[in-house]
Amino acid sequence: MGYSAEKLSEEKVFKDPVHRYVHVRDRVIWDLIGTREFQRLRRIRQLGTTFLTFHGAEHSRLNHSLGVYEIVRRIIDDFFAGRPEWDGQERLLSLCAALLHDLGHGPFSHSFEKVFDLDHEHFTRQIILGDTEVNRVLSKVDTLFPKMVAEVIAKTYENKLVVSLISSQIDADRMDYLQRDAYFTGVSYGHFDMERILRVMRPREDQVVIKHSGMHAVEDYIMSRYQMYWQVYFHPVTRSAEVILTKILHRAKRLYESGYQFKHEPRHFYSLFAGDVSLEDYLKMDESMMLYYFQMWEEESDPILSDLCDRFVNRKLFKYTEFHPSNDQMNKLMELNSLFKKAGIDPEYYLVVDSSSDLPYDFYRPGEEEERLPIHLLKNNGDIRELSRESEIVDAISGKRRTDHKLYFPEDLLREGPSKRNIKRQIRKLLELE
Amino acid sequence: MFKDHAKIINAISAAGEIAGRKKLQKIIYIAKKLSFPFQEKFTFHFYGPYSEELTLRIEELCNMGYLNEVKEKKAGYYQYCYSITGPGEDFLSMHDLDMPALKNCLLDMNGQNARFLELVSTVLYFDTLEKEEVAEKIFTLKSKQKYTHEEIDEAYEYIRQLREKAAADQPNIQG
Numbered sequence: 001m002g003y004s005a006e007k008l009s010e011e012k013v014f015k016d017p018v019h020r021y022v023h024v025r026d027r028v029i030w031d032l033i034g035t036r037e038f039q040r041l042r043r044i045r046q047l048g049t050t051f052l053t054f055h056g057a058e059h060s061r062l063n064h065s066l067g068v069y070e071i072v073r074r075i076i077d078d079f080f081a082g083r084p085e086w087d088g089q090e091r092l093l094s095l096c097a098a099l100l101h102d103l104g105h106g107p108f109s110h111s112f113e114k115v116f117d118l119d120h121e122h123f124t125r126q127i128i129l130g131d132t133e134v135n136r137v138l139s140k141v142d143t144l145f146p147k148m149v150a151e152v153i154a155k156t157y158e159n160k161l162v163v164s165l166i167s168s169q170i171d172a173d174r175m176d177y178l179q180r181d182a183y184f185t186g187v188s189y190g191h192f193d194m195e196r197i198l199r200v201m202r203p204r205e206d207q208v209v210i211k212h213s214g215m216h217a218v219e220d221y222i223m224s225r226y227q228m229y230w231q232v233y234f235h236p237v238t239r240s241a242e243v244i245l246t247k248i249l250h251r252a253k254r255l256y257e258s259g260y261q262f263k264h265e266p267r268h269f270y271s272l273f274a275g276d277v278s279l280e281d282y283l284k285m286d287e288s289m290m291l292y293y294f295q296m297w298e299e300e301s302d303p304i305l306s307d308l309c310d311r312f313v314n315r316k317l318f319k320y321t322e323f324h325p326s327n328d329q330m331n332k333l334m335e336l337n338s339l340f341k342k343a344g345i346d347p348e349y350y351l352v353v354d355s356s357s358d359l360p361y362d363f364y365r366p367g368e369e370e371e372r373l374p375i376h377l378l379k380n381n382g383d384i385r386e387l388s389r390e391s392e393i394v395d396a397i398s399g400k401r402r403t404d405h406k407l408y409f410p411e412d413l414l415r416e417g418p419s420k421r422n423i424k425r426q427i428r429k430l431l432e433l434e
Numbered sequence: 435m436f437k438d439h440a441k442i443i444n445a446i447s448a449a450g451e452i453a454g455r456k457k458l459q460k461i462i463y464i465a466k467k468l469s470f471p472f473q474e475k476f477t478f479h480f481y482g483p484y485s486e487e488l489t490l491r492i493e494e495l496c497n498m499g500y501l502n503e504v505k506e507k508k509a510g511y512y513q514y515c516y517s518i519t520g521p522g523e524d525f526l527s528m529h530d531l532d533m534p535a536l537k538n539c540l541l542d543m544n545g546q547n548a549r550f551l552e553l554v555s556t557v558l559y560f561d562t563l564e565k566e567e568v569a570e571k572i573f574t575l576k577s578k579q580k581y582t583h584e585e586i587d588e589a590y591e592y593i594r595q596l597r598e599k600a601a602a603d604q605p606n607i608q609g
Contacts, residue, residue, distance in 0.1 A: 113475070121477060155478050156560075158574045325498040327521045330436075353436075357490040403493060 004028060004092055004141045014066060018179050022070040028092060028141060029069065032099055035133035036283075041065060041102065043286035047181060048108045049241035050232065052315055054185035061102050067176035072098035072165050075172065075198060075208075085203040090162050093145070096138065097152035098166050101173060103127050103134065107287040108245055115249040116272045125150045126279045164207040169361060170197070170218065170375050178221075178228055189227035192220040202378055209376045209384060218375060219393045222361050226397065234356035236406055240317040243408045247349045248294065248308045255302055264296035304349050316412070321431055323353055323407040333407070336430055343414075343423045350410050357403040361387070361394055407431075438473045440529040442491055443500055443522050445472075448537040449544040451517040453506075458492070458516060459484055460551035461543045467558040468600040470536050482556050482576075492516065500525050538599050546592075553581055554589045565590065 006027035014022040024030050032038055041062035050057040072094055080086040104123030106112045113120060127134055128150045138146040151157040155167050166173050175194055182190025200214030210218055232238075252266060256273045268289060271277045297309040311317060323329060333353070340347040361375075375387040388398040409431065414424050428434050445462060452458045463483045466472040474488040495501040500522030504515045518526070543551060556576065560568045569586050 114473075117473070119475060156571065156575060325494050327499045330498055330525070355490060355494060357486075357493070401489075401493065403490065405494075 002141075004145075016063075016067065016070070017183055018067055018176070019070050022066045023073065026092065026095065028137060029095055029099060031137045032096065032134060033066075035137060037103060037127050037132050037134045038062065038065070038100070040283060040286060041105070043288050044105055044107055044109070045287060046177065047185075047232075048110055048238075049245060050181075050185065050235070050238045052241045052317070053235050053237040054187070054232065056184045056186050057181070059180060059184045061105055064177055064180055065099055065102055067180055068101060068166065068172045069095060069099040071172035071176055071194075071198075075165065075201060079198060079201055080203050083203055085161075085205065087159070090159060092141065093148055093152060094162050094165055096145075096149045097162070098172055100124070100128060100134065100149060101153050101166050106282065107285050107290045108242075111242055111246040111249060112285075115246060115253065116277070117275070118272075118277070121154060123279070123282055124153055127283070128153075130279050132279075132283075160206045161203055161208065164373065168207060168373050168375075170208070170210070170221065174225065175221070178225055181228060181232060182224075185232050187228075187232055189231055190224050192224045193217045194221075197221060204376075204378075204384075207373055207376065209378045210387075212377045212379045212385075212390070215377055215387070215391055218377075218387065219391055222394055222397070226358075229358045230402070230404075234358070234404060236320050237317060239354050239356065239406065240320060240408055241312065241315075243318060243352045243354055244308055244312050247352070248297070248305065248312060251302070251305045251308060251349060252293075252297070255305060260302065262297075263300055264293070266293055268293070304346060308349065311410075318350075318352070318408040319411040320406040320408045323405040325353075325405055332430060336427060339423055339427045339430070343420045343427060345410070345413055350413065352408045353405060354408060355403060355405045357401055359399070359401045361398050436525075437529060439491060439495055439498075439500075440526060440531060441472055442488070443495060443518055443526050444529070444531045444533075445536070445540055446501060446516050447518040447523070447526060449540040451515055452544060453515045454513050454548050455489075455492075457544075457548040457551060459488060460548065460555040461540065462488055463555045464543060464551065464558060464596070465536065465539060467555075467561070468539060468596060470533065470539075470600070478559060482552050483559050495522070498525075535600050535602050538602070539596055542596065542599065549579065550585070550589070550592075552576075552579070553585060554592055557586070557589045557593065 007025050008027055008030055012024045012030060014024070016022045024033070039062070042060050044061045045051060045057070046059050046061050046064045047057045076086070076091050076094060081088065101124070102120075104120040104125070104127055106118065106120060106123070109120050112118065128138065128146050129135060135146050138149055148157065152162055152166070155163050157163050165171060175197070178190045178192070179194065182188075196214055196217040197210070200211035200217070201208050202211060252269065253273050255262070256266065256269070268281070268284060271281045291313070294309045294313050297305050298313060300306045300309075336351060337347045340351050376384045377387055377390055378384060388395040411433065414427055414431075414433070425434075442462070445465065446452055446458075449461070452461065460482070462472055462474065463476050463485070466474070466476070474485040474491065476483040476485045492501065496503045500519055502517045502519050506513045506515060546554075553572065556572055557568055560571055563571070569583065572581050572586060
């Protein structure tokens with residue numbers, strides 16, 4: 001029996017608060033979980049800075065990756081196996097892609113990638129194809145197997161049904177993170193009847209379709225996703241922490257480029273600052289390490305770096321006000337920018353517009369943005385219908401992007417100190433703080 | 435502040451008017467792959483490289499009144515056309531973004547159709563693969579578009595020409 005078909009002598013189970021148990025029987029999956037690159041995901045939070053808003057949100061990308069694997073395993077083993085449209089040869093590939101889909105995420109990856117111009121998908125590919133423990137496990141299956149796993153994750157694999165299991169508008173990735181993030185943040189949104197959805201999923205040539213009788217469970221899933229985005233993922237306090245984190249990284253990079261002598265040398269950041277980060281260096285980066293530097297940098301002599309780190313570590317976040325981008329608001333922003341400079345508060349670090357946007361569900365638009373595969377319902381007579389054509393609830397939010405803009409600033413700096421009191425008062429007035 | 439927004443306005447201004455969201459997405463992606471400094475992150479969606487960030491940025495620029503979006507009815511679908519407004523020009527004048535090589539590339543790309551730009555962007559997305567593998571990917575992933583070997587050859591030749599144009603004024607970009 002080859003490695004790809006090898007089973008453990010006894011099934012292993014991981015206790016999981018969302019799925020109760022995660023079941024592992026395949027030797028390949030067990031070996032992948034034990035690799036150093038997969039274990040690194042324990043040190044990267046699934047929700048980045050959200051723990052500063054919802055204190056329970058300390059769960060890691062490892063938790064989520066196991067959850068996505070378990071959902072895909074259940075779809076395949078419990079509902080797809082034996083159906084003529086499903087190719088059993090794709091089972092192990094689908095499981096590996098599900099388990100490894102987030103492998104390349106860096107610490108606080110949203111800000112981290114933005115500041116250092118990195119892409120976690122690039123590193124996922126590098127880890128799977130490079131000189132790593134993960135690659136050695138996958139290569140034991142077949143020399144071409146790592147490439148196939150990387151292609152599924154990159155959505156460029158030829159069998160789109162396999163891709164759609166982890167990347168579509170109703171996939172295992174979303175189904176896990178919505179429930180897991182709801183559980184750990186403690187919010188009451190994010191819950192939907194996953195069992196029902198799994199039972200009505202059917203494999204088709206290009207994607208998973210949903211039996212028409214399961215439409216209401218899918219409606220619930222879409223509404224739950226909508227709620228989670230606005231109540232949790234785009235929470236303004238979380239975004240404030242994200243803004244500060246981004247500015248810390250920008251400041252540290254700027255200081256390094258200007259030859260500033262750090263009291264505590266950021267050795268782990270050197271290749272990032274230079275824009276030439278190797279896979280080896282990248283894999284050393286995790287959130288524990290980042291937080292360690294932030295604590296050290298609180299003692300730096302640069303007042304901006306020190307202040308921003310103090311704010312992040314001790315949760316002294318920026319306040320915010322609504323900002324609706326328009327020509328008038330932009331003029332006001334320019335005025336604020338100039339007043340901040342006069343007040344001795346660098347607007348580059350202390351006056352920030354942040355935007356969040358989400359499209360809850362999208363349908364197919366011929367000729368234009370055909371970028372998202374819609375959810376299709378399978379009717380009793382075998383016809384396929386796009387979800388928003390059948391569901392009035394989904395139709396009401398389909399294709400409607402919701403965007404939110406906020407202006408962040410340190411209210412404490414605008415109120416304290418005897419200097420520049422008139423200018424600060426003008427700023428407070430413009431920000432409608434008084 | 436808003437420098438990344440200014441870069442997008444600059445691109446649309448340089449191109450004159452861009453007809454179609456898909457075309458706009460592919461033009462910015464290709465320009466980014468030519469090493470022009472666009473920050474938007476692209477991932478491979480079912481039909482090629484696509485950026486959610488760019489979609490959001492365009493929407494913001496329209497809200498700010500810096501870009502004009504016109505919805506035009508075509509045979510069986512709607513198309514959105516983008517051009518710069520007066521306030522957009524004022525905003526752009528506050529940023530120093532003069533990139534003559536970019537303008538030449540953008541004008542050239544804007545003269546191509548969206549179908550061809552989709553092919554060019556897909557070839558660039560797979561630029562770490564050998565040409566035969568790229569062709570195989572295109573025939574598999576974009577089977578509905580029915581691209582031919584001749585079109586793929588044209589895409590490679592077009593990329594070569596664009597790289598030359600991009601390198602003309604920027605010695606750090608490899609021709």
